[in-house]
Amino acid sequence: MPERVxxxxxxxxxxxxxxxxxxxxxVALDGVDLTVEGGELVGLLGPNGAGKSTLTKIACGLVAPxxxxxxxxxxxxxxxxxxASIGYLAELFRFPVWLTAGELLELHQQLASSPGGRxxxxxxxxxxxxxxxxxxxxxxxxxGMQQRLGIAQALVGSPQLLLLDEPTSALDPAGRxxxxxxxxxxxxxxxxxxxxxxLLGEVERICDSVTIIDRGRVVAAGGAHELGGAGGVEIETAxxxxxxENVERSAIPGIVRELVAxxxxxxxxxxxxxxxxxxxxxxxxxxxxxxxxxxR
Amino acid sequence: MxxxxxxxxxxxxxxxxxxxxxxxxxxxYAVRESLRRRxxxxxxxxxxxxxxxxxxxxxxxxRELGELETTSPSGFVDIDDRAxxxxxxxxxxxxxxxxxxxxxATFLTLGVVRGDSETGLLQPLxxxxxxxxxxxxxxxxxxxxxxxxxxxxxxAVSVAITHLTGDYTPDQLLTAGLxxxxxxxxxxxxxxxxxxxxxxxAQGITVLMLFGxxxxxxxxxxxxxxxxxxxxxxxxxxxxxxxxxxALYQDALYALTAETSGVTGFLLSLGPFGGARDTGIVLDxxxxxxxxxxxxxxxxxxxxxxx
Numbered sequence: 163m164p165e166r167v168x169x170x171x172x173x174x175x176x177x178x179x180x181x182x183x184x185x186x187x188x189v190a191l192d193g194v195d196l197t198v199e200g201g202e203l204v205g206l207l208g209p210n211g212a213g214k215s216t217l218t219k220i221a222c223g224l225v226a227p228x229x230x231x232x233x234x235x236x237x238x239x240x241x242x243x244x245x246a247s248i249g250y251l252a253e254l255f256r257f258p259v260w261l262t263a264g265e266l267l268e269l270h271q272q273l274a275s276s277p278g279g280r281x282x283x284x285x286x287x288x289x290x291x292x293x294x295x296x297x298x299x300x301x302x303x304x305x306g307m308q309q310r311l312g313i314a315q316a317l318v319g320s321p322q323l324l325l326l327d328e329p330t331s332a333l334d335p336a337g338r339x340x341x342x343x344x345x346x347x348x349x350x351x352x353x354x355x356x357x358x359x360x361l362l363g364e365v366e367r368i369c370d371s372v373t374i375i376d377r378g379r380v381v382a383a384g385g386a387h388e389l390g391g392a393g394g395v396e397i398e399t400a401x402x403x404x405x406x407e408n409v410e411r412s413a414i415p416g417i418v419r420e421l422v423a424x425x426x427x428x429x430x431x432x433x434x435x436x437x438x439x440x441x442x443x444x445x446x447x448x449x450x451x452x453x454x455x456x457x458r
Numbered sequence: 459m460x461x462x463x464x465x466x467x468x469x470x471x472x473x474x475x476x477x478x479x480x481x482x483x484x485x486x487y488a489v490r491e492s493l494r495r496r497x498x499x500x501x502x503x504x505x506x507x508x509x510x511x512x513x514x515x516x517x518x519x520x521r522e523l524g525e526l527e528t529t530s531p532s533g534f535v536d537i538d539d540r541a542x543x544x545x546x547x548x549x550x551x552x553x554x555x556x557x558x559x560x561x562x563a564t565f566l567t568l569g570v571v572r573g574d575s576e577t578g579l580l581q582p583l584x585x586x587x588x589x590x591x592x593x594x595x596x597x598x599x600x601x602x603x604x605x606x607x608x609x610x611x612x613x614a615v616s617v618a619i620t621h622l623t624g625d626y627t628p629d630q631l632l633t634a635g636l637x638x639x640x641x642x643x644x645x646x647x648x649x650x651x652x653x654x655x656x657x658x659x660a661q662g663i664t665v666l667m668l669f670g671x672x673x674x675x676x677x678x679x680x681x682x683x684x685x686x687x688x689x690x691x692x693x694x695x696x697x698x699x700x701x702x703x704x705a706l707y708q709d710a711l712y713a714l715t716a717e718t719s720g721v722t723g724f725l726l727s728l729g730p731f732g733g734a735r736d737t738g739i740v741l742d743x744x745x746x747x748x749x750x751x752x753x754x755x756x757x758x759x760x761x762x763x764x765x
Contacts, residue, residue, distance in 0.1 A: 184764075222585045225764040242587040250585035256578040260494035272483045273586035275476075315582060325585075 172236030174198045174323040174354030175221060179230035182216050182378075190216040192378040193230070200322065201352040203345060205365035205386065207442055208375040214358045215253055217375070218327045221356070222250045235322055246274070249316035251309075253327040253358070259301025263292060263311050266300060267318055274319035286314040291340055305332040313341065317348075324348065324355045330364065342368050366438040374445045382445035387411055389441040397421065398430040405434070480588040481596035488600035492566050498604075501562050505612055508554055513619045516547050520624035544626025545714045551616035552638055552714075556707055557669075559609040559642035564665045566601035567649040570594070571756075573658035575765045584765065591757040594650060598753055602646040606639035613638055630713035637710035640745055641703035645669060647752040648703075654759045672697065672704035679708075679735075698735075702745045708735040 175198040182191040191213045198204045208214050219225040220232055223240030232239035235247045257266050267283040276282060287293050290310040300308060309332045316324055330338045338361075345355055345368055359365050365372060366386045374382040374389075382389055394407040395414050399421060406417060411433065418428060492498055523539050571594070574580040583593065613635045620626050628634050649665045656664060675697030682690025698705035712735055 219581075219765070224581055224584055226762075242589065245585060246587040248585065250582070252578060252581045252585075254578045255582055257582070258491060258579065260491065269483070269487060270582070270586065273480060273583065273588055275587075312582075 172233065174200050174202070174235055175356060176233045177217065177221070177230070178232075180217065180220065180227055180232060181229035182213070182220065182225065183228045189378050191220075191227075191375075194375065194378070194380055196373050196380070196383075198323065198354045198356050200354050201349055202371070203349045203355045203357065203369050205369035205372040206356060206358040206375065207360075207362065207365060207372060209446055211377075212375045213378040214375060215327055218250075218325050218356065218358055219252075221323075222248055222325055246319075247322045248325055249318065249321035249323070250325045251312045251316045251327060251329050253331070255312055257300040257308065257311065257315075259299060262297050262299050263287060263303075263314075264296040266311065267315060270315050270318040276319035278319070282318070286317055287311075289317070289344060290314045291337075306334060306337050309333055310337060310340075313344070320353075322353060324353060325358075326355065327358045328360065329357070330359065330361060338364065362437075362439045362442055372438065374442055376446050381448070382441060386438050389438055393437065394434040396430075396432040396434050397428060398432075400427040400429070476587075477589055477592045481592045481599075484583075484588065484593050484596035485600040488566075488597045489604065492601070492604055497562070497565050501558065501565075501608070505558060505608075508558065509612070509615055509619065512547075512551055512554070512616055513623065516620055516623040519543050519547060523624075540624060540626055541715070544620055544624050545628065547624070548617060548620050548626070548628055548634075548714055549711055551620070552613065552634070552707070552710060555609055555612045555616065556638060556641055556703075558612065559605050559638075560645045560666070560669045560703075562608055563601060563605040563642050563646040564649050564662055566604060567597065567646060567653055568662055569658035570597050570650055570653040571760055571763070572653060572656060573661065575763075576657060581765055590760045594654075594757050594760055595753055598647060598650045598756075601650070602643040605642045605646055609639045609642045610635050628714040629717040633716075634710045634713035637706045637713060640742065641706035641710070644701075644703040644706065644745055644749060647749040647756075648701075651752045651756040651759075654756050654763065668701060669703070672701040672707075675701065676704050676708060699744070702741065702748050705735070705737055705741055706745060709737045709741055712736045 175196070177194055177196040180191050180194040180196075181189070183189050194213070194217060196204070196206075196217070206214050206217065216225060220227050221234060221239050223245055226240070234244035237244040237247070261269065264283055264287075267286060270276075271278060271282065278285075283296070284293070287296055290313050292307060292310055292314065295303065295307065295311075298307075300311065303311065309329065313326070313329055316326065330341050333341060342364060345357065348355060349370075357365065357369060369386050371384060372382075372386050372389055373380055393409070393411075394405060395409055395417065397404045397406070397418065404421070409417065414431065414433070418431060421428060520540075520543060523543055569577070569579075571580070580593075584590065617628065617631060617635075645665065648668060649661065652661045652664050675694050678690050679694030679698070682688070682692075682694055698708065716736070
């Protein structure tokens with residue numbers, strides 16, 4: 163009989179009723195529920211101080227929860243088995259300036275008991291566009307290079323769950339595209355990703371679902387396009403721009419077909435109206451009161 | 459049992475064999491860090507300067523020994539001037555070695571917990587399946603090994619200099635060296651414990667102030683001996699046990715002249731920064747438990763810390 167794989171069938175990340183208090187009154191998280199399935203790319207959004215980083219840190223065992231539970235691939239978050247199956251890139255991180263990129267990855271291979279050896283190191287550096295930097299000390303790298311190296315570090319040992327806290331904050335547009343493509347590729351390999359980011363466009367473009375938290379509570383959750391809701395469409399035709407409001411995204415091809423059937427020449431089609439940014443701002447504003455001020 | 463209490467304590471489990479292997483990885487990392495961060499070259503340069511000055515001092519001290527009056531006016535008191543000068547110089551060298559060793563131990567453990575977590579160096583390591591206690595103990599062992607090896611090496615060179623310049627060798631050379639090395643191991647463990655609670659700068663200041671407090675206790679003991687004040691002697695002894703690196707240093711001083719008797723032996727018992735005291739194996743066992751206790755406390759506090 164084949165051995166049962168630990169965590170088989172369990173979500174990559176399961177967060178239930180999670181609460182975290184610092185000191186006596188500072189509530190960082192309050193009853194948060196969140197699930198990331200294998201091969202799913204979930205975006206975690208929220209304003210500064212919403213509790214996103216705290217949630218990520220609890221998931222990788224750096225912070226102990228005050229209440230609720232978090233499991234990673236079926237193991238309690240923070241346990242060695244849970245940590246053996248994750249890759250983590252912190253928002254504020256630093257690598258020892260005296261280590262080269264290759265040495266840093268080798269250190270993490272040893273800590274993660276990865277048998278990948280030199281080949282894995284070369285592949286990871288290639289993946290993040292740092293193939294030429296294997297012998298470069300991290301202290302001589304730009305912040306963007308360090309962030310890409312951080313992503314490579316998180317991928318050491320082929321983790322089942324990636325916890326990325328603002329992984330593109332220091333990257334230029336080319337670097338962001340590289341990371342986007344990398345995350346999509348990882349999803350294709352079945353790796354679950356929790357992406358904590360302020361870059362709404364990026365999240366909207368690549369994430370399967372989005373959870374918005376504010377002041378420690380989940381204020382909205384769902385698919386990126388579901389959250390965005392019905393917006394509109396602008397269609398450039400030979401007779402001018404036609405605007406149609408309150409249409410679902412799925413209805414746009416039908417509208418275009420009708421126009422073509424009616425003899426219109428179509429030059430461009432643009433989605434307008436409600437986007438993830440609108441949904442985000444609406445959810446956060448609702449949580450703070452209608453005027454957007456915190457409703458304490 | 460609540461869900462929160464069922465949550466694994468961060469870094470609190472794992473097989474001993476696996477953690478021992480990971481501990482060796484962390485220890486090697488710590489050793490490489492100390493070599494690459496240029497702490498050792500700087501300490502090496504300072505040590506070389508100290509040894510050069512020590513050699514000059516020893517050379518002139520022994521050369522002028524013949525001009526010293528080493529008998530009483532009545533001519534009955536016999537003092538072994540070579541032993542007196544040799545042990546005094548070696549005692550001074552031991553003090554300097556301990557001081558340099560304490561500075562090295564402090565720098566090697568600077569920011570091991572709170573300092574590194576504030577800069578973001580620690581988090582990537584702790585996200586790996588390595589227990590927090592493993593990281594702490596491995597870093598302490600690596601720093602203690604380097605500091606102890608350093609102290610033994612400097613002590614050996616200073617003894618060699620004393621022997622070459624004055625033909626003097628301590629009575630119990632190995633014991634003196636080992637006790638001095640043990641004193642630096644204690645300082646290393648104190649520094650690791652302090653690193654859990656304070657930032658790097660505060661850690662350095664705290665450890666060096668504790669080192670100073672230990673030396674002050676030794677001085678108090680000497681003053682107590684001279685004044686025959688039981689209170690001062692008691693305070694000194696209590697402080698020496700609370701900060702056992704001082705007691706180990708005093709034991710190391712004793713080992714220099716353990717087999718020297720008479721007036722020379724008495725004079726030599728008044729060592730620099732703490733009179734020589736024979737505390738024996740009890741002290742070594744106490745120091746061992748003390749270090750284990752410090753690392754246990756440090757680990758317990760580290761495991762409760764949110765990073």
